[in-house]
Each structure stands twice: as structure tokens, then as C-alpha cells.
Amino acid sequence: MTSKQRQILLGAPLAIVPVVFLSVAPWLKSAVGGTVTTWVAAAVSAFVMFYAWYVALSMQRRLDEVQRAGADYAAKWGVTAGQIAFFVLLALPPFQNLVGELVNQPRGKVLLGMTIGAVGVVLLQAIGTVVAHLLWWRARR
Amino acid sequence: MKNRIRVLRAEKNWSQAELAEKVGVSRNSINAIENDKFEPSLPLAFRIADAFAARIEEVFLRD
Numbered sequence: 001m002t003s004k005q006r007q008i009l010l011g012a013p014l015a016i017v018p019v020v021f022l023s024v025a026p027w028l029k030s031a032v033g034g035t036v037t038t039w040v041a042a043a044v045s046a047f048v049m050f051y052a053w054y055v056a057l058s059m060q061r062r063l064d065e066v067q068r069a070g071a072d073y074a075a076k077w078g079v080t081a082g083q084i085a086f087f088v089l090l091a092l093p094p095f096q097n098l099v100g101e102l103v104n105q106p107r108g109k110v111l112l113g114m115t116i117g118a119v120g121v122v123l124l125q126a127i128g129t130v131v132a133h134l135l136w137w138r139a140r141r
Numbered sequence: 142m143k144n145r146i147r148v149l150r151a152e153k154n155w156s157q158a159e160l161a162e163k164v165g166v167s168r169n170s171i172n173a174i175e176n177d178k179f180e181p182s183l184p185l186a187f188r189i190a191d192a193f194a195a196r197i198e199e200v201f202l203r204d
Binding site for chain 2: 064066067
């Protein structure tokens with residue numbers, strides 16, 4: 001197996017798991033109810049988050065310094081672009097309706113919940129960045 | 142920072158891939174360094190110089 005094939009295989013669950021969940025979510029909701037579906041959605045999100053972290057770490061270990069600089073650039077701007085895209089998505093009524101239907105809650109409630117969640121993530125990332133920066137300098141004094 | 146990697150490679154008749162293998166980085170990385178798109182760290186610059194059996198200042202030059 002080539003390293004490219006190994007990378008594709010390693011990254012495949014990041015695409016497969018959310019796609020499978022999104023395609024079975026309507027059926028799941030009708031079969032077991034909105035609450036269970038919400039918990040499954042949370043579990044899928046947690047899995048994707050931690051698995052992406054694991055994949056990124058294991059791939060980064062094999063990179064040389066030029067590739068690492070490229071990955072750092074991509075992560076920095078990719079995260080920013082992803083955050084902006086998410087807030088844009090939040091403003092779109094079709095997305096709000098889709099999520100509202102998925103969790104069986106009014107649109108306003110869903111929008112408020114997701115906005116608080118997204119702002120919370122961005123805020124904690126900002127705090128995490130400051131702490132990591134301080135730790136980095138402390139280790140170099 | 143400029144470099145003479147292309148000239149030194151030509152003298153040794155090495156491809157970018159061959160130099161990359163000797164230095165332990167990818168071919169794309171050698172290409173980026175050779176074309177002044179990326180400035181290598183000091184350890185990597187020394188490894189590149191060592192691969193050519195040259196002094197670091199013979200490979201990398203000030204602007």
C-alpha cells in the first residue's frame with residue numbers, strides 16, 4: 001500500500017461517518033425519536049472531531065519541515081474559512097429549517113443554540129490560542 | 142536568501158528526488174527550497190550542504 005493510499009484510507013472515516021449519519025438521520029429520527037438522534041449527532045460530531053485530531057497528529061509526524069509549514073498554513077486559514085462558512089450557513093433559512101426539523105425544535109431555538117455553540121467554540125479557541133502562546137514563550141525563557 | 146542547489150545538483154547529476162532522498166525530505170520540499178519559495182531551518186540547510194560535501198555558505202548565499 002502506497003503512502004497516498006494509506007492517507008486516503010486513514011481519512012476516509014472523516015467523510016464516510018458524517019455522510020452515513022446525515023443519510024440515515026431522518027429514518028433514525030422516525031424510528032427512535034429526536035432525543036436519541038440528537039445524542040447520536042453529538043456522538044458523531046465528537047468522533048469526527050477526535051478522529052480528525054488523531055489523523056492530523058499521525059500525518060504530521062511523517063511530514064518534513066516544508067510540508068509542516070504548508071500544513072500549518074492550511075490549518076490556520078482552513079479553520080478561519082471554516083468558521084466564517086459556518087456562520088454564513090447559520091444565516092441561511094434552508095440550513096436553519098433542516099437542523100430544526102432534524103432535532104424537532106423551533107427554528108429560533110435551534111439558531112440560538114447553534115450560535116451560542118459556535119461563539120463558544122471560537123471564544124474557547126481564542127483562549128486556548130493565548131494559553132498555548134504563553135506556554136510556548138514560557139518554555140523558551 | 143539565495144541558494145545554489147540547482148547548480149550543485151547539476152554538477153553531481155542528481156535529480157531533485159535523489160537529493161530529497163539523501164536529505165530525508167520530499168521532492169516537493171527540495172523544489173520549494175531550490176526555487177526560493179521556502180527558507181530551510183539551519184539543521185536542514187546543514188543536511189543539504191552535507192549532501193553536497195560543501196560548506197553551508199557555498200550552498201546558501203545572502204541576498
